[in-house]
Amino acid sequence: MPKKTKKTAPPSDARERILTIAGRMLQQVGPDGLRLQEIAREVGVSHPAILHHFGSREGLVHAVVERAGTALEADIVTSFAAGEAEKDPAALVERVFRTFYGNGHARLIAWLSLSGVSQDHATSKLGEIAQIVHAIRKRKHEEAGLRCPPFEDSANVVMLSCFAMLGDAICGQAVRAATNPAKKDPTGERFRRWLAERLVERLETSLP
Amino acid sequence: MPKKTKKTAPPSDARERILTIAGRMLQQVGPDGLRLQEIAREVGVSHPAILHHFGSREGLVHAVVERAGTALEADIVTSFAAGEAEKDPAALVERVFRTFYGNGHARLIAWLSLSGVSQDHATSKLGEIAQIVHAIRKRKHEEAGLRCPPFEDSANVVMLSCFAMLGDAICGQAVRAATNPAKKDPTGERFRRWLAERLVERLETSLP
């Protein structure tokens, strides 16, 4: 006898595929643009199958957001845990940007922010990151016998990084094309390298 | 005889009111969230009246975006034309941010960017602004007998300002609350003042 022809291969493989494809669509068209039938068509199931797994459209959105959130947390943590935060800050900025932009997290966060959906996961690590950045900064200053700026300054650096990455991810291409048409920097890598230099510069500044 | 009871007061006052209210809604719920019936209810007309004036839903969106775009251009120009660009940069940053954020332009631009609608108006002035900023910078450097960094550096400053304002407008509150919960800066004014200082600092830097 042949193995299972095609049905129910894993217990529920479809659930995962739905989540994956819905996630891709969500960051493309936003929460209001999601269409169950479209997802179903793409996945290769009927749309009630989605409702079967997630209860409702909103349940699906919630599940996708939840999943993306934990994925983002994990990505960010590994980005920082690579331990290069102190060695090559430009590479760190570029790497964080990539996990942020390349995986569509930035677009998703923007969609959610605009739609008024809470985005706890996305911001949950920010406080921690600011603490870490400031701790490293303070240690380095102490080693050099300099006076370190207050925590607020470090927090501002982190916030600025956030905003810059989000803005870049949302409309970086258009802004770059309009601001500096001559320079060939379609991906914005030059800009981010420049930004990383400025951030490091700031973190190395000390009080008089 | 009484004046016109209530009908057709100006030739078509309704058109303006529709544009105004649709604009407010557009920046609230985004292009996909606009509902003709809701607008009509708010304005106090029936929804075919909207279709009569703008042809279609898309026509309405287009008209609103067009209008907001020219308004933004005007706002930005006056912000810069106030002539304080050289005197009090922090005030300039704050003022630009206010016309950008307070009038909902930032949210609208974000919606449009995410939705894939072209946003020519929003970016059209950026090149010009970068040129102006660089020109002033260069003049000041020459007066002081210093070497001015290349245009790309000034353009990067402008881009960073854009991104920061956009990011701030979209999710500034959440990011601030997460990054630096202790500091009471709900409106982000302290952050923007800090940013303005950094921007000026950068613009005053010269090549070795």
Added chain:
DNA sequence: AGGGCGACTTACAACATTGTCAACGGCCGA
């Protein structure tokens, strides 16, 4: 073997939304 269960489908209900149509009433120019 057979009952229960989970995954899934088809068909359908309920509803919202955009857009069309015919009609109406005031205003203006001929």
Added chain:
DNA sequence: TCGGCCGTTGACAATGTTGTAAGTCGCCCT
């Protein structure tokens, strides 16, 4: 005064969307 135009309306058509109901199929456990 009359005819036409403009802004507007109510009713309706067409379509798409979420959600429900009932039934099918295969698997697992007893």
